[in-house]
Amino acid sequence: MIAIIDYGAGNIKSLQFTLSKLNIPNILTQDETIIRNSKAMILPGVGSFQDAMEELKKANLDTIIKQEVENGKPILGICLGMQLFYETSNEGGNTVGLGLLKGHIERIPTSVKVPHMGWNTLHLKQGYEITSNIPVEDTYVYFVHSYYANKVEEEDVVGSCTYGDEVPAIVQRDNIIGMQFHPEKSSVIGMQLLKNFKEMFL
Template sequence: MIAIVDYDVGNLKNVYTALGDVGLEGIITRDKKVLDQAEAIILPGVGAFSDAMENLRKFDLIDTLNANVKKGKILLGICLGMQLLFDKSYEDGEFSGLSYIPGEIVKFTAPNIKIPHMGWNNLIINRESPLVKNIGTEDYVYFVHSYYANPVDFNDVIAYAEYSVKVPGIVQRGNVIGMQFHPEKSSTVGLQLLKNFKEILS
């Protein structure tokens, strides 16, 4: 059973449905006992970084997430959920994140690019990983974001997209994984990525 963290940041049902499409049983919850018992945890998210962190505090979920990550349980952050995995964000101020992956969330600054970065981009593999099994440079995924991850160590990046800079698309440090794009909105490529995620769990 995969716990999808319910902290009032939207897009939960799409993630739940996508898990079912690849044969994974999901449960939308903020119950700490359920999170502790889950095989893995997914942290979804749409919206502002500061609001998301505030909601995690409001529902008293940070210590539970920390404890599960510390004991080696796989945590997958999606979109805003991936950004929360880093040390801090500069979205509308400066705000601390969960600090599972060293780095910061910064704004696109190149001239003449559209912000938010919205649409389909192909993934460029930075290093080998079971997460990108059967994924190639002709495979496109769906992004919607105005800020991107700037990791301390680019070896934490499994795959990236080009959008004025190298935009980390899939990151991993140990048992903590992030996807900046929406696998649940990325058609057959997204389903392949979730299948790969499933294989990692087995």
């Protein structure tokens, strides 16, 4: 069972629908026992970094997530969920994140239209399980975001896209995986990525 962390983020139904279509058992929850007994966690996200961290802290979910990750439990962060893995964000004022990965979240450069919304091409590194059976070229996924991860550890970046700057799109450090785009909205490629996550850890 995958525990989808419930902290009031929207657009969960499409994620749950896609996981169910892939026969991946899942439950939307903030129940500590269920999260600790789960095989893996997904941290979804739509909205503000600052608001999300406040909600996680209010329900003590930040502590539970960090403890479970430290114990080796896999976690997948999607969109804002991935951004919350990092140390700090300047969205809505400087806010401290979960600190699972090194880096800072900042606004996409004004040289391009913000938000970054729609399909964009992934530039993938080879040799990672999370991108198994994903074409190295002409691979498109669906983005909706105004902020991105900057000053990250280069070895954590599995895939990126170009949008005003080089935007980390898939990151991984051990059992921590993040996707800046929405795999549940990214057609066949997104479904394969979610299937890969399942096969890596479940």
